[in-house]
Amino acid sequence: MKQKVTKAIFPVAGLGTRFLPATKSVPKEIMTLVDRPLVQYAIDEAREAGIKEFLFVTSRGKGALEDYFDHAPQLEQELKKKGKEQLLEVLKSTNMDSGEIAYIRQHKALGLGHAVWCARRLIGNEPFAVMLPDDVIAAETSCLKQMVDAHAETGGNVVAAMEVPKEKTSSYGILDVADDMGSVVQVKGMVEKPKVEEAPSNLAVIGRYILTPSVLKNLNKMKTGAGGEIQLTDAIAQEIGGSDGVYGLRFRGQRFDCGSKAGFLQATVAFGLSRDDLKDDLRNYLHEIVSLDKAAE
Structure with missing residues (x-):
């Protein structure tokens, strides 16, 4: 029987330089999209998918992010006193129970693969999700829930994928497809930011993954890839052709790149x-x- 996915890693150690000066004092992940921080959208999506343990890989200066998930007794008391029940409910949905959430420090910015590797001891020997809060996805059924359902069928490693214009393929990890089964594709290769003319398809990987523990073993080797960083894509690609395999899911929904100003707007x-x-x-x-x-x- 396939193990359930109950843990998710949120790599949030980046400096958010594209949003300076705002990010000089405010972690990008708690910048608000309408009236909820970016990270809350990711948390809500994870909860809908059955995630029970939330592992944040942070860095220096992310104290406000940690505070955000704390209970705020004084504020709750004030809202109760004023009879603002609706706001109280909203506030409660942002609270994390003790033991639900853990913070791990990434001391050096060595790439996404390294950030995921930092959480290895808390993952142990079970499948896990990785969610990048920069990618906000509007969907009837949350993107991660769609992936968890696909993983229950396929097992192995599942990455969220979407079609992008050919000229934009050099900005993404791109899938080389072995077998296209409709919403799910079997992957025979993954290329990180290929030259446009060398892209094997226009199916791009975005910031949602369900991974097997063997990906963490691959990351143990600490091999650097594109940009001199430890690339998560490379560690996943090593699983292609193995017993678990790698699959891409064309999720149903609209993805916004909130790591860019235009995407955020x-x-x-x-x-x-x-x-x-x-x-x-x-x-x-x-x-x-x-x-x-x-x-x-």
Whole structure:
């Protein structure tokens, strides 16, 4: 019987330099998308997928991220006193129980593979998820839940994949497909940021993974790859052709790259328009701007 995936690693040690000066004092992961921090979207997605243990790989200066998941008794008391039950419920959904969450320090920025490796002792010998909070995915069934369901069928390693324009393939890890079964593909190769003309497909890996413990053993070798960093893609690629194998899942949903300013703004508009309390005002405003732009032309 296949083991359930109950642990997830969140690599959040990056400096977020693309969002300076905001990230000088605020970890990028708690920058707000509408009214929830980026990391809360990832946590909610993980919970929907059945994740019970949340492992954060952090670095110096991420204290505000750790504080965010703490209980806030004074604030809760105040909301209770004022009868703000709805806000109280929202607040409770952000709390983590003792033992649910762990923080591991990555002392040197040696790449995503190294960040995942830092959590190896807390993973032990079971399959686990890796989630990059920069990738925010709007979906009816959460992306990670779709992956957990696919993993229950395929076993092995499952990566989230989406079609990208050919000219953008050099920005992603790209899958070389052995067998296309529709939503699931069997992978025969993975190339990190290939030259556009050398990309084996336009199926790109994005920041959701379900991995076997043997990927951690591959990371033990500490081999550096593209950009002189320890690449997670390389460690996963070593499992291709092995007994577990590697699969890509074309997830159903829309992914926003909130690691870029343009992606963050697009996500803000999309998530704002999906909210009943905001959509009318926001839609009217967007119509006004578009009309003014057209008039200016």
